Amino acid sequence: MTFHGSGLRPLSIATAVVLVAAFALAAFYAPEDADQGIIQKIFYIHVPIAIVALCGFVAGGIMGLQYLRTRDRVWDLRSYVAIHLSLILGVAVLVTGSIWARGSWGVWWTWDEPMLVSFLIVFLLYATYQPLRFSIEDPERQARYASVFAIVAGAWVPINFAAVRMADSFIHPRTLGTTTGGMPGEMMFTFLVALVGVALLYVTLWKFEMTAKQTRGQIRALRRRLAGEQAPPAGAGRSAAPQVHV
Amino acid sequence: MSGGGDYLAAAFLVFFALLLVYVVIMAVRMSRMERELAELNEIAARRDDDGGGDRDRDPVEVPTS
Numbered sequence: 001m002t003f004h005g006s007g008l009r010p011l012s013i014a015t016a017v018v019l020v021a022a023f024a025l026a027a028f029y030a031p032e033d034a035d036q037g038i039i040q041k042i043f044y045i046h047v048p049i050a051i052v053a054l055c056g057f058v059a060g061g062i063m064g065l066q067y068l069r070t071r072d073r074v075w076d077l078r079s080y081v082a083i084h085l086s087l088i089l090g091v092a093v094l095v096t097g098s099i100w101a102r103g104s105w106g107v108w109w110t111w112d113e114p115m116l117v118s119f120l121i122v123f124l125l126y127a128t129y130q131p132l133r134f135s136i137e138d139p140e141r142q143a144r145y146a147s148v149f150a151i152v153a154g155a156w157v158p159i160n161f162a163a164v165r166m167a168d169s170f171i172h173p174r175t176l177g178t179t180t181g182g183m184p185g186e187m188m189f190t191f192l193v194a195l196v197g198v199a200l201l202y203v204t205l206w207k208f209e210m211t212a213k214q215t216r217g218q219i220r221a222l223r224r225r226l227a228g229e230q231a232p233p234a235g236a237g238r239s240a241a242p243q244v245h246v
Numbered sequence: 247m248s249g250g251g252d253y254l255a256a257a258f259l260v261f262f263a264l265l266l267v268y269v270v271i272m273a274v275r276m277s278r279m280e281r282e283l284a285e286l287n288e289i290a291a292r293r294d295d296d297g298g299g300d301r302d303r304d305p306v307e308v309p310t311s
Contacts, residue, residue, distance in 0.1 A: 023258075039250035042257040049261070092264050096257040103253030205268070212275060219282050226289050 002074060004210035011207065015200040022194035030190040039103040044190055046096040048198040049089050050119065054157050056086030056202060057126060061154020064147035076143040077242045079150050081209045083129055085202060090123040114164045122160060125153055134240040143242060217243065 026044040033040035063079035066072075097116065098108045111117060132149060136142040183191065220243075 037250045039253050041254050045257060045261050088264065088268060092261055095260045099253050099257045099260070103250055201265075208272065212272060212279070215279055216275075219279055219286065222286050223282075226286060226293070 003214060004207045005214075008204070008207050008211065011200065011204050015197065015204045018193065018200055019197040022190065022197040025190040025193055030187050031184065036104055039100065042096055042100040042103075044194045045198075046093065046100055047191065048195040049096065050093045051195060052198045052202045053086045053089035053093055054122070054161065055199075056082050056089065057122070057157050058154045060086065061151045061157075064150030064154070067143060067147045068151075073139075073143060073242060076147060077213060078210065079147060080133070080242050081206055081213070083126060083150060085205055085209065087123070087126055087129075089198075089202070090119075090126070093119065094123060114167045118160050118164045122153075122157060125156075129153075130240045134238065137238050139243060213241065 022044065026041050030041065030044065032038055060079045060082035063075050063082055067075035067079060097119075101110065101116075102108050109116065129146065129149060133142055133146050136145055182188070
């Protein structure tokens with residue numbers, strides 16, 4: 001079994017350093033947007049979280065594919081944790097986006113903006129992942145169905161994103177590859193540091209959660225050994241989270 | 247603080263609040279695992295005292311939580 005706790009301490013320190021640097025750059029280095037003013041600085045937290053959350057969903061799909069190829073339960077656990085964390089980041093994206101919309105456009109939400117609605121659809125799609133897992137009692141079948149879900153939904157994320165970018169009318173600002181020359185260098189640098197910081201945070205939390213779940217599995221195995229049981233009783237304790245048996 | 251500044255502060259606060267809630271939940275789980283490990287260590291030590299390290303002895307009753 002692979003353990004995910006190695007390198008957690010330096011990774012946590014690197015995450016804290018890069019995130020603090022990103023917030024300092026956003027506060028003191030990046031210029032204020034001429035059009036939106038100081039509220040545009042929400043961009044340095046909102047957009048990196050959105051990008052990392054979507055990448056996490058795709059990564060969850062790739063891990064699900066690995067599970068179907070290898071039938072190794074640890075890939076199911078990795079996929080579950082990746083999607084679980086992306087959902088939490090998804091909440092942050094929706095809330096920070098709504099705050100930005102309220103300050104910038106005067107409304108908390110608008111239904112005629114493809115970027116907002118498409119992200120909400122992706123979020124709601126993945127919100128069904130945990131209930132789907134919980135509805136299946138047999139762990140093997142649960143892992144198989146969850147992996148198929150993760151692959152299909154994960155493939156849909158970049159397709160959806162590309163389709164939205166090809167749409168005509170936007171009020172939601174474009175971040176990368178604009179036809180009007182893109183961001184000034186200071187803004188782009190700050191954005192990239194924030195993106196690296198949030199990506200590091202995601203990896204740190206993923207490793208942290210993987211380590212916690214594997215440790216929990218080991219404790220359960222130890223408890224069973226001390227009680228003289230060879231294997232967990234069939235159907236004991238339905239759970240949405242994969243149970244890794246050591 | 248200006249209106250824009252308030253919204254900016256609110257967005258960053260939401261991010262940190264979510265992070266804090268997550269860390270607190272993980273900390274609670276960790277402390278629960280720590281308690282369970284201590285309990286299992288105690289049971290293993292008791293078994294060693296009773297059986298003198300004999301591996302073929304009868305299993306002891308372990309609380310299932």
